[in-house]
Amino acid sequence: MTPAAITGKFPGILYTKYKTGGPWPPGRGGRVSGAEQLSQYLISGLTTGAVYALVALGFCLIYNTTHIVNFAQGDFLSLGGLLLYSLLAGAGLALPLAFSLTVLGAALVGAALERLALRQARSREVTVLIFITVAASVLLRGVFKEIWGKQALAVPSFSPETPLRLLGATFTPQNLWVVGITLAAIAGLGWFFNRTLTGKAMRAVAINPRAAALMGIDVERMLLYSFALAGGLGGVAGMLITPITTASYAVGVVIGLKGFAAAVLGGYGSFVGAVAGGLGLGLLESLGAGLLSSAYKDVIAFVVLLLVLFLRPQGLLGRGEAARV
């Protein structure tokens, strides 16, 4: 992996140390027109936004079936990157195989969170259940730190890093991988929830668990599936960003929170909203970092989160479902 990948390759992609204001890309002799810079920000914003969208979808999946916020969502992301690293660099597997196994591994951890922790809980209070996910998140992070250590682990891009150019912006094939696989995942989810019996059963549970149970749907099994699915989605998101951010035990924490902000932005629980919120947040962050200040890039998402909660708590796309007490 080239040092450039570690010191921040793209402006505003999940990385704070990149200093804006200078010419981009570096080493091209300076002069970059405003329009070129803008398309650069758009491309990096879409890439980041795609990852946020995947994370936001994971939040929505679990929220819809259980009405809790799963704080471990970001850790599924870290796990995705770390597993991919081990399977590629450690076990020497081919990328497609390593990718599939990682999805499976992250899905298993998601399922374990439901089966071994949440389902065992003596209390059904939402606060307690949410904090079980917080505890699981802390525990997972501790375990990752023991297994993989604290250092950042580099994972190569999915395909050779030949720079591509579009409308004056430079990007690598990894950007395409991120956006492409995200689109594929969204399409897959759409197919799953609209065309398969299991998907429809999960939607029924989300709408009304008791009625679903009366129709003979195994509600507990659907809960398990939604956690496995959320784990798998988190794993995918983690693998996609790893070549850009490197893998580490805590890389998912902040991205996970931003994914949550994206989900709120889109109206918590709405799948379309999650995708729109993710892309919107990614673009906003990239433009904000580029045009205002990169030092406070990580802050943008949370300021947006607070503003949305203040002005339009049902989310930008929601239909006023966020109940007020």
Added chain:
Amino acid sequence: MTRGGRIFALQLAALALAVLLLPLLVGNPYHLNVLNVMALMVIVVTGLNLLIGFAGHISLGHAAFFGLGAYVSAILSATYGLNPWLAMLAAAAAVALLALVIGLPTLRLAGNYLVMATLGGNLIFTTVLLQLDQVTGGPSGFSGIPPLSLFGRAIVDDQSFYWLVWAAALLGLVVARNLAQSRVGRGLRALRDAPAAAAALGVDVARYKTGVFIISALYAGVAGSLHAHYFGIIAPKSFDIFVSVELVTMCLVGGMGSLWGGFLGAAFLTPLPQVLHVFDEYKDIFYGGVLLVLLIYQPHGLAGLWTRLRALRSSETA
């Protein structure tokens, strides 16, 4: 005095006695230091517990209130030469304002938006601390904070700070108890157990919740100021989201929403890193594991265990 009031007075008196006697046993300044940190945590966690117990909301940003109290106090007294006590007052005002800004939008909503809003607020806070290094000293921290003084005597050594901070912790417990017994406290309890009924009876839900959130933040802010003037140096790492998680852990271990829960949790968990030397390496696994097991099997913490044991005993004697 009610029966509950008598029990509380007895418990408080026992604790006060222990606080008075402990320095006779503990001569070692290092151990005194641990006790002082424990008292600071007791204050923060008692405040946090008010929020969890009454409003039914959890804040994952209390380390930021703790830190804001510390930094405002530090900057005003060290950089601008303000009297440390006045700096502390200003810090408290800043903390209350921040709590209002975060609480006002989020506490109106059902669900757990406050958790994420406070967590986001905490992340913003740490980022600002790191970035504004001209003012805050950045990652290496802020030093040269003057100590508090009382009756012309500077409170620098561990022993004199011990008296101050434990007095503050006891006061914090009394205030929390009184708040619980007040009209507001009763309204809030009604609110937690039956929101619709409480609202129908005229409990101004959002205002009460915001009020409790601000009070809870103030506990953290005051503890932060005390922390800053005691140690003389502060760094962003002491106020990040992981500290917020530790604070909530203390709260849950002690007993969520129980008056003594905050005290028990802080008293139990603060000395642990000192006792277990290997602890630092496995801190996350330990905190996560304890929290997980506790939440699953004993969601009301040490205080809940105590109540259960007592119920068991009284049913045996009956």
